[in-house]
Amino acid sequence: MIGNILNILVFTQLKLFRDNRSAFYLVVESLSDLLYHFISIVATILTALYGDDRIGKNLIWCRLRFLLTQTATLMMCYIICIVACEQFMSTNYRLKELCTIRLARYLVSIFTCLSFIHSMIFCLFLEIQPNVGCIILNSVWLRYATYFFYPILIGFLPIIIASLFNILAFRNVHHIVRRQIPIARRRLDQQMTTMVLVRVIIYVCFLLPYVIYRIYAINVPVTQNDLLNYSIRQLIQTLFQSLSAVNFTISFYIFILVSPRYRHQIKFLLIRKYWRKCKSYCCGNRNQIGPMAIDPIDENIELE
Numbered sequence: 001m002i003g004n005i006l007n008i009l010v011f012t013q014l015k016l017f018r019d020n021r022s023a024f025y026l027v028v029e030s031l032s033d034l035l036y037h038f039i040s041i042v043a044t045i046l047t048a049l050y051g052d053d054r055i056g057k058n059l060i061w062c063r064l065r066f067l068l069t070q071t072a073t074l075m076m077c078y079i080i081c082i083v084a085c086e087q088f089m090s091t092n093y094r095l096k097e098l099c100t101i102r103l104a105r106y107l108v109s110i111f112t113c114l115s116f117i118h119s120m121i122f123c124l125f126l127e128i129q130p131n132v133g134c135i136i137l138n139s140v141w142l143r144y145a146t147y148f149f150y151p152i153l154i155g156f157l158p159i160i161i162a163s164l165f166n167i168l169a170f171r172n173v174h175h176i177v178r179r180q181i182p183i184a185r186r187r188l189d190q191q192m193t194t195m196v197l198v199r200v201i202i203y204v205c206f207l208l209p210y211v212i213y214r215i216y217a218i219n220v221p222v223t224q225n226d227l228l229n230y231s232i233r234q235l236i237q238t239l240f241q242s243l244s245a246v247n248f249t250i251s252f253y254i255f256i257l258v259s260p261r262y263r264h265q266i267k268f269l270l271i272r273k274y275w276r277k278c279k280s281y282c283c284g285n286r287n288q289i290g291p292m293a294i295d296p297i298d299e300n301i302e303l304e
Contacts (some may be wrong), residue, residue: 001037003252004030010265013273021090021104022192025083026251028108032075033248039068040245062134063123070122074115076247077158080196080203082107084165087193091172122149131223146218155211162200169193191261198258203247210244213237 007030010017017023043065086104089095125141126134136142173193213236222229255262 001034001249003249004033004037006266006269007252007255010262010269013269014265016188016265019101020188020192021086021099021101022083022196024101024104025079025086025108029076029079029083029251032072032079033251036069036072036076036245036248039065039072057128057130057133059126059128059134062128063126066123066126066134067116067119070119071112071115072248073154074118075112077154077207078111078115079108080200081158081161081165082111083196084162084169084200087169087189087196088165088172091169091189091193131225135221136218142218146215150211150214150218155208159204159208163204166193166197166200170197187261191259195255195259195262198254199251202250202254206246206250207244210240213240 008027011020011023011027011030012018046061086099090099122141122145125136125138127137129135129137136145170193173190217233217237222233256266
């Protein structure tokens with residue numbers, strides 16, 4: 001959660017990113033990640049207070065948890081696709097004029113509504129089985145989940161879209177060097193494209209095993225009466241689910257590893273903005289006379 005909060009602060013507080021559409025999309029992704037973490041924390045607290053059996057067999061909680069987590073998952077998957085498309089279009093000389101912050105807001109609003117409506121319809125088909133828990137019982141919706149939702153909608157479709165457009169965007173960034181474009185714009189394009197490209201690679205690696213397992217688990221359910229197989233299934237599910245959940249946490253760490261400029265921007269934000277403000281607030285009112293500290297480097301120059 002701390003990493004997602006830092007992402008939001010960097011992309012919203014630094015002037016360099018305020019009109020950047022890719023940064024706007026990454027803020028939305030971080031908000032989706034925070035929603036996912038919030039539900040996970042609430043689930044952990046409720047389980048600790050009331051026990052796994054009582055919480056796992058509550059239909060309202062079953063559907064509410066699925067609604068919010070699947071909305072966050074869909075948003076994360078397709079925001080990554082959108083930001084990949086945005087990077088491709090913004091680095092293409094003929095298509096960059098189509099990209100505006102207004103269009104970005106429209107797209108985010110549309111995808112948020114679609115994700116919520118889809119998850120709402122999906123959760124209506126969830127039921128509680130005494131020996132299994134919260135599962136899909138409707139045969140038609142079960143086939144939809146098996147053959148479309150898990151393998152395609154949150155599986156191969158976003159993986160293919162994001163990978164394709166990131167490769168094209170990375171190629172465009174190399175061609176930008178040949179054009180007469182301000183060096184600050186060129187560096188920002190290269191930074192954002194590299195960050196998004198690596199983000200997509202990590203996203204694919206962590207999500208794909210869980211997608212495959214979910215397809216298998218839906219088609220071959222195991223009851224709690226078969227203790228050995230059920231325990232093995234729970235272990236495998238926990239492993240793959242934890243692996244896929246890394247996608248909701250890792251973006252900040254990817255960015256600071258692959259982008260020296262992002263590390264510098266984090267340092268600038270935390271030390272030169274918030275730390276100095278806190279220090280001034282706590283220690284500034286002492287009625288002392290002294291030289292005024294003047295920063296010799298302008299904020300915009302510092303971050304270029």
